[in-house]
Amino acid sequence: MREINQKPHAIMFPYPLQGHVIPFVNLALKLASNGFSITFVNTESIHHQISKARGHTIDQDIFSEARKSRLDIRNVTVNDGFPIGFDRSLNHDQFFEGILHVFSAHVDELVGNLVRENPKINCLIVDTFYVWPSMIAEKYNLVNISFFTEPALVFTLYYHMELLRNNGHFASSENRTDEINYIPGVKYIMPTDLTSYLQAKDNISTPVHRIIYKSFANIKKADFIICNTIQNLETETISAIQKNQPFYSIGPVFPPGFTTGSISSSLWAESDCTQWLNKKPNGSVLYVSFGSYAHISKDVIEEIANGLLLSEVNFIWVLRPDIVSSDETDFLPVGFENSIKGRGLIVSWCRQIDVISHPAVGGFLTHCGWNSILESIKCGVPLICYPLLTDQFTNRKLVVDDLKIGINLCDKKSILLREGVSEKIKYLINGEKSEDVREQVKKVRKMLEDAMGTNGLSEINFNQFNKDLKAKIAENIEVARKIYNGWH
Numbered sequence: 001m002r003e004i005n006q007k008p009h010a011i012m013f014p015y016p017l018q019g020h021v022i023p024f025v026n027l028a029l030k031l032a033s034n035g036f037s038i039t040f041v042n043t044e045s046i047h048h049q050i051s052k053a054r055g056h057t058i059d060q061d062i063f064s065e066a067r068k069s070r071l072d073i074r075n076v077t078v079n080d081g082f083p084i085g086f087d088r089s090l091n092h093d094q095f096f097e098g099i100l101h102v103f104s105a106h107v108d109e110l111v112g113n114l115v116r117e118n119p120k121i122n123c124l125i126v127d128t129f130y131v132w133p134s135m136i137a138e139k140y141n142l143v144n145i146s147f148f149t150e151p152a153l154v155f156t157l158y159y160h161m162e163l164l165r166n167n168g169h170f171a172s173s174e175n176r177t178d179e180i181n182y183i184p185g186v187k188y189i190m191p192t193d194l195t196s197y198l199q200a201k202d203n204i205s206t207p208v209h210r211i212i213y214k215s216f217a218n219i220k221k222a223d224f225i226i227c228n229t230i231q232n233l234e235t236e237t238i239s240a241i242q243k244n245q246p247f248y249s250i251g252p253v254f255p256p257g258f259t260t261g262s263i264s265s266s267l268w269a270e271s272d273c274t275q276w277l278n279k280k281p282n283g284s285v286l287y288v289s290f291g292s293y294a295h296i297s298k299d300v301i302e303e304i305a306n307g308l309l310l311s312e313v314n315f316i317w318v319l320r321p322d323i324v325s326s327d328e329t330d331f332l333p334v335g336f337e338n339s340i341k342g343r344g345l346i347v348s349w350c351r352q353i354d355v356i357s358h359p360a361v362g363g364f365l366t367h368c369g370w371n372s373i374l375e376s377i378k379c380g381v382p383l384i385c386y387p388l389l390t391d392q393f394t395n396r397k398l399v400v401d402d403l404k405i406g407i408n409l410c411d412k413k414s415i416l417l418r419e420g421v422s423e424k425i426k427y428l429i430n431g432e433k434s435e436d437v438r439e440q441v442k443k444v445r446k447m448l449e450d451a452m453g454t455n456g457l458s459e460i461n462f463n464q465f466n467k468d469l470k471a472k473i474a475e476n477i478e479v480a481r482k483i484y485n486g487w488h
């Protein structure tokens with residue numbers, strides 16, 4: 001029989017992708033600092049990669065430091081259905097097929113064991129893109145919380161998939177290309193700003209599509225949804241969602257101390273760029289990164305490389321070894337690395353927060369991952385956008401069209417060419433030309449800092465969530481007690 005104890009103890013399941021693990025780790029720290037007990041579950045594969053990136057041959061607990069400062073966070077791993085050595089990036093569809101069909105059986109077994117060992121566990125915090133929370137939460141009588149790590153605009157597009165379908169903007173032979181103006185809380189959005197999955201024409205039953213259909217059917221039953229966004233940046237969209245679901249904007253969830261207190265949950269070893277940056281004038285360096293997940297073609301790399309050369313701007317370029325594909329590791333134009341000596345630094349991965357918070361950095365050429373955008377706003381760094389897949393197209397709209405804190409690398413549908421790349425880079429790094437964007441990013445940064453302050457909306461929403469959750473836990477226990485007494 002579960003104890004009557006209102007202290008929340010949550011099992012947390014991040015999605016096994018870098019961009020999801022980061023906000024989950026930060027959220028775990030925030031919750032634990034607010035009195036929660038946390039059992040944090042990474043997949044064995046993610047756990048192994050993080051340990052390897054930290055230079056440890058044996059698996060290491062990323063929360064050991066946090067525990068020393070008395071935070072109650074336990075580390076556990078679960079098998080995602082594949083052996084450690086399996087190349088998940090190269091076998092993308094097969095991997096997601098496993099996440100869709102096999103993973104839940106491993107989760108079920110693990111949660112069953114955890115709940116038996118520790119009857120104080122009373123809630124489940126799961127990435128919105130998992131398909132099994134209702135099954136697991138109901139089976140083990142846990143309060144279910146869905147954590148959405150992308151903006152509310154993206155959430156609402158998936159939430160209203162049927163509306164898009166019925167209007168011929170998704171999964172329809174009509175292929176409508178006109179403005180979408182009927183989504184509650186979204187004044188307008190162009191079909192080219194939908195997430196890549198909602199723009200798909202030829203195949204709308206890939207494993208990821210089926211994951212999205214199932215997880216967003218599931219979400220309607222979640223007790224709480226928390227979102228890594230800022231209420232003031234998406235006011236109308238969020239109000240519209242709240243008419244249907246309890247939705248709390250608690251973002252951005254950054255590491256405590258931002259640059260100082262972070263735990264490394266990176267999947268790759270990180271280069272330290274500080275020495276190099278220290279030698280560069282303030283605002284002179286463009287930081288270039290396309291994130292942890294998407295691949296780009298050799299042709300695109302070639303145009304960007306040449307654009308960087310033509311621009312004569314200082315830059316740090318993050319190029320993951322698998323940026324093209326894990327079996328294509330020779331992708332830079334011949335002689336490129338020699339021709340950029342002194343003003344360009346190429347690394348395979350780095351601590352992004354340390355780089356963009358450095359005064360030498362004056363711009364960020366980004367794939368528009370949501371973590372990157374939030375971090376860039378926090379550092380007051382304007383953006384050049386080159387979205388590649390998933391929510392990045394929608395995030396671009398927020399950055400360029402709505403918030404006006406960035407510019408496009410190239411116009412939609414036009415081909416990326418080195419001359420254009422060079423022009424955009426020169427424009428953004430030149431403080432006078434890009435003054436409007438720079439002023440605007442300062443304003444948005446102020447909104448972010450206000451939201452994170454003690455009386456800011458993100459804090460108010462977080463405290464409200466905490467209070468509502470405790471009430472729900474108590475109610476859940478009461479229901480369970482009545483059922484139990486009914487049996488005896």
Ligand SMILES: *[C@@H]1O[C@H](CO)[C@@H](O)[C@H](O)[C@H]1NC(C)=O
Nearest residue numbers: 047059060061064075076077
């Ligand atoms: C979890 O942490 C404990 C204590 O630091 C450690 O002994 C154990 O190996 C870790 N387990 C995993 C799966 O990381």
Ligand SMILES: *[C@@H]1O[C@H](CO)[C@@H](O)[C@H](O)[C@H]1NC(C)=O
Nearest residue numbers: 133134137144218221222223
């Ligand atoms: C969440 O939990 C409630 C009970 O607290 C249950 O009614 C609902 O079906 C669950 N939904 C999901 C998605 O787990």
Ligand SMILES: *[C@@H]1O[C@H](CO)[C@@H](O)[C@H](O)[C@H]1NC(C)=O
Nearest residue numbers: 172173174175176201202203
């Ligand atoms: C819409 O696009 C699909 C896939 O590209 C194509 O097969 C179909 O003919 C198009 N329909 C119209 C009306 O253009």
Ligand SMILES: *[C@@H]1O[C@H](CO)[C@@H](O)[C@H](O)[C@H]1NC(C)=O
Nearest residue numbers: 093202203204205206207208
């Ligand atoms: C859609 O893609 C999946 C794999 O991503 C493939 O198995 C399936 O055959 C494709 N369907 C169509 C209609 O092309």
Ligand SMILES: *[C@@H]1O[C@H](CO)[C@@H](O)[C@H](O)[C@H]1NC(C)=O
Nearest residue numbers: 280281282283357358359360
């Ligand atoms: C560069 O920026 C830093 C931090 O804002 C500031 O302390 C420093 O004075 C600046 N240096 C120059 C030369 O402007």
